[in-house]
Amino acid sequence: MWFKNLTLYRFNKPFAVETEALETALADFTFSPCSSQDVSKFGFSNALGKKGSSLVHSAGNRHLICVTKEEKILPGQVIKEALEEKVALIEDEENRKLAKKEKDAMKDEIITSLLPRAFSRRSQTHALILPELEMILVDSSSATKAEELLALLRKALGSLPVIPLSFKAPVEANLTEWLKLGSAPLPFEMQDEAELKSEADEGGIVRFKQQDLKEDEVLAHLATGKQVHKLALHFGQSIALLLQSDASVKRLKFSEEFRAGNDEVGTDDPMARLDADFALMGSELVALMHALVAALGGLEDAQV
Numbered sequence: 001m002w003f004k005n006l007t008l009y010r011f012n013k014p015f016a017v018e019t020e021a022l023e024t025a026l027a028d029f030t031f032s033p034c035s036s037q038d039v040s041k042f043g044f045s046n047a048l049g050k051k052g053s054s055l056v057h058s059a060g061n062r063h064l065i066c067v068t069k070e071e072k073i074l075p076g077q078v079i080k081e082a083l084e085e086k087v088a089l090i091e092d093e094e095n096r097k098l099a100k101k102e103k104d105a106m107k108d109e110i111i112t113s114l115l116p117r118a119f120s121r122r123s124q125t126h127a128l129i130l131p132e133l134e135m136i137l138v139d140s141s142s143a144t145k146a147e148e149l150l151a152l153l154r155k156a157l158g159s160l161p162v163i164p165l166s167f168k169a170p171v172e173a174n175l176t177e178w179l180k181l182g183s184a185p186l187p188f189e190m191q192d193e194a195e196l197k198s199e200a201d202e203g204g205i206v207r208f209k210q211q212d213l214k215e216d217e218v219l220a221h222l223a224t225g226k227q228v229h230k231l232a233l234h235f236g237q238s239i240a241l242l243l244q245s246d247a248s249v250k251r252l253k254f255s256e257e258f259r260a261g262n263d264e265v266g267t268d269d270p271m272a273r274l275d276a277d278f279a280l281m282g283s284e285l286v287a288l289m290h291a292l293v294a295a296l297g298g299l300e301d302a303q304v
């Protein structure tokens with residue numbers, strides 16, 4: 001339920017799909033497990049996991065969706081060894097070298113024969129659609145996984161005019177200025193971790209952890225032209241995060257005190273608690289996005 005990373009996108013056009021229509025659209029692309037001959041399967045699954053019953057969970061016009069991916073695990077070394085053994089046997093029997101096309105066909109046959117016996121692994125990726133901000137927040141540290149989710153959503157809806165979130169000024173320029181000043185704009189508070197990079201093609205990278213970023217040792221790197229590409233921050237008393245120069249947010253962590261805000265709901269009704277947690281998380285992520293856009297000087301050709 002609680003997001004751990006944010007890869008950020010915004011709509012080029014207003015998102016105006018109602019919950020029921022969104023549910024219907026996703027239903028045509030629901031996840032199903034791999035069959036014996038499938039290498040992987042990918043589709044939408046219940047937004048709230050096993051306790052949920054719908055592909056879309058909505059509250060206050062905020063929509064939570066989830067994709068599940070199952071992949072068969074076929075170690076490359078196992079395939080390579082099986083192929084080498086088969087190729088060697090045929091070349092010895094027929095006294096000739098096999099062509100690449102023949103080897104490729106054999107490799108496909110080997111993979112097909114191994115698939116029924118292969119283990120599989122599943123992973124899930126959630127996304128939060130925020131029409132009020134015209135944004136989609138994907139809970140993934142991988143841009144590739146985020147794009148996979150968006151591609152399936154685009155396929156389900158027919159179109160999805162989204163682009164990565166970009167700001168009027170480079171994020172690293174803002175982060176560097178904050179470090180120079182020794183503080184981030186409220187309600188953010190600088191923590192004790194940063195990564196600085198030289199702008200030169202072969203420049204160095206320096207990382208600081210559990211260190212006072214106001215010390216001369218840190219600031220000296222700024223004097224040599226390095227810029228801040230990662231900076232640990234606190235958002236008020238609710239969220240700890242690592243903001244990166246590509247505008248992604250890593251290691252998002254909601255404080256225990258903040259998450260305890262729904263303790264009065266209890267756990268007797270798991271769905272009620274999940275719904276309350278979703279509402280709490282959604283509201284705070286909206287507040288975080290407003291604050292982040294303001295602190296970084298506004299979105300490129302857009303306002304939130």
